[in-house]
Every structure is written in C-alpha cells, then in structure tokens.
Amino acid sequence: MRSLSALVAGFVLTAYLVSAAPPVGASPQDAPSVGFVGDSVVLQAFREIGPALRRDREIAFHGAGLGYKIRDVLPAVRRTVRGVGGPDIFLVFIGTAQSEVDPPSVWRRELRQLLDEVSPRVDCVRVFEIDDNDTGYYLLHDRNARAYNRITHAVTDEYPNAEWYHYALWADRAGADYERPDQLHHNRAGQLQIARLMQHAANSCDPALTSGPFWDVPDAYPAAEAIAFVGQQHLFGGYANGTYRAQIGTFVLPATRGGLLNMAWKLAGRPDGYAPHPWRDGRRALDVALNWAAATRVGTGYPDGTYRPDAVVTRGQALALLWRIAGRPGGFPDDPWTDADDPAIRWAAAHHLLGGATATTFAPEDRLTRAQMATLLFRFATLAPAAATPPSTPSPTGTPATTSPTPTTPAPTPTTTEEP
Secondary structure (H helix, E strand, O other): OOOHHHHHHOOOOOEEEEOOOOOOOOOOOOOOOEEEEEOHHHHHOHHHHHHHHHOOOOEEEEEEEOOOOHHHHHHHHHHHHHOOOOOOEEEEEOOOOHHHOOOHHHHHHHHHHHHHHHHHHOOEEEEEOOOOOOOOOOHHHHHHHHHHHHHHHHHHOOOOOEEEEOHHHHHHHHHHHOEOOOOOOEOHHHHHHHHHHHHHHHHHOOOOOOOOOOOOOOOOOOOHHHHHHHHHOOOOOOOOOOOOOOEEOOEEOEOEHHHHHHHHHHHOOOOOOOOOOOOOOOOHHHHHHHHHHHHHOOOOOOOOOOOOOOOEOEHHHHHHHHHHHOOOOOOOOOOOOOOOOOHHHHHHHHOOOOOOOOOOOOOOOOEOEHHHHHHHHHHHHHHOOHHHOOOOOOOOOOOOOOOOOOOOOOOOOOOOOOOO
C-alpha cells in the first residue's frame, strides 16, 4: 500500500498560498476578516470554501496545498499576521498529511509554533481535529490520528482565544456518503460540507453572529434562545471545547436519557439526600440525579435493572419525565395527534411544549434532538407552577398513577455520550 507521502510525491504539488481580498461588496465590510491554512482536505474543497466564507466576511489570507504541513505554511502565516491587514479570525485545518509523515511529538511542536504566532495577533482561532477513523490505506495516519487529536485538544486549550473544532465527530457520521474510496478525502457532497463547517467555524468567532454561551450555536439558529437558557441556567456547562453540539454540519445530534435527566434535575434545584438508586449502570457524575429520579419516581429504568443513560431518549420518554416532575397532572383535552394516546402527551400538547412530527402525528418513538431538549426544558421552566393545572379545566378527582410504564424497547446508543 502506498503511503500518503508517496502519493504526494507522485503529483506536481498544487497549492494556493496567497493574501487575497474578495471583490468589493462580496461580504460585509465591517465584519471581522478571516484567514485559514489547510492541507489536501481543504485544497480539494477550495472552490466551495471561498464563496461560503465570503458570504459573511473578507478572506485576508489563505494557504492550502496538497500534502501541506504546518512548517510549509508557517513562514507565510508569520509574515501575514505580523503585517498590516492580517485576519481577525484564523482557521487551522491541517494535519491530515502531516500525520502520515511526522510522529505526534513533531505535531505538538509545530502546532505550538503556529499558535504562538497567530493567537496573540488575531481575535479568535479555531483548530480543526483530523479524521481519526481508520482508513486501512493510510497506515501511519491511522496509527497517529488519535494521538494528533489529543495533542490538538491539549495544545489549543493553552491559548485563551483558541478552541478546537470537533471535526472528528462530523467525520465519524459522514461515512461513505461524503467520502471518496480512500475514506479520508471527500466527494462533491463532502466538499460542500467542509465549506459549511469552515463557514460555521469562522462565524462562531464573530460576536455579531454568535453571542450565546456556546460558540457553536449561531444566534440565527432556531433553538438559539433555548440553548442559551440551558447555558445561562447552568443546566449544561458545555463539552470540553465549550460547545453545545445541537448540530454539526447537516447532522442533527440526539439527546440522551442521562443528559435530559441531568438537566431536568438541575432545573428542579439539584435536590440531594436521597437513598442510592437501584440501576447498575449509573456513574458518579449522574448518581445524584439518578437517586432523585428513583426516590421520587420521576425516572423509570428498564426491566434488566439498567437506566441506560447513554441511550438516545425518545420524544415520548422526554415528555413522560417532565410530566412526572410536574406532578402527573391530568384532565387535559385530547391531543391532536393520531399516533399518541398518553396523559403526558396530552398535557404537553395543551401547553405547546413540543411540536408534532407532522400536522397529525407526534412520533413519540422518534429520538429527541439536543435542540429539542433545550427547547423543551426552556418552555417547561416558564410553565411552573402552572404546568400542573389544565387550562380552564377543573382538577381531576381521580388519583394519578404512581409510576409510568417502564420502557421495554431500548433506544439505540449514540456514538457521543453526554457530559454532565
């Protein structure tokens, strides 16, 4: 098998390393400008990246080339950031080719050299991970990629205006639909996605477009207000790079049972002092919330003695949890959905907590997305204490059930687990 470096040697090196400005009027003149460096992953998507970035800002510098390593771009980067008219935002999307050539120690040294030049001279930096899935073809890359990403995380965290971009998570979901047969570079659909990710990364550095507590949630995102509420109320502190991860590219990420329970517990005031829960798959960061869920019977587990905190939570399970927290209110009119007949869903429909999948269906078994989780908690918080009272309906006289049905079908487990 040929290595990536051998493939590079077989080509005439094609590169773009210029200081460029867009046509007049192509982007807002008062927006922060952007510069970026990249290797073959960026080079192959170059025609899509330029127009995507220029929709929102000028490109003050770009350097991308087949097989490029940091040392190939560092001299031009140094001249640019130390000169007049350098970029305000800097994107680093490089390392794929370097992982095939250099040991991780070289990557650590060169990444520090790059950030030492860039970080003090720009407002904001985003450093992309590399794809760390095994290709079975680029063998040294397969061996080094995960170590490269660990170094990227650690080194980027040393710089106050820099964050690492979770590209590996996107690549894990992309798969063959976006990749060429080498499982590392991208077809046309993938190249458009790379451009979208880079536009997102640049806009995450622009306070006029992204001002909330999580830098990966643009202000124009439909659930931005609810996600900001989650952060401002300390229901979720963010992933390790300060993100919420409602969506990466076109991939909408699901909520988990543990993630929803943990946020709901915090919204309830972080109650403590309960006996240990009975579920054998709890973990330290979630145990206090699980104790509360078991003691108050607001949370239900599975017949095998597990809670499955990392399993995707369904829309029906999410509403059932909040309905139990609200006190299991009843007496609400029938909901408009043809595929649901449940007091929790009737309660939620009356309070407009979560919209349907279509005009006539609710899809209670569909996964709840992370954006929907934030929206649901945000709306639920505005209801209390009115959530337990049917609108214009007398309180029911019957005694509500003390438990809700235990799930019998496990939800699929997502690749990424929630952080508490």
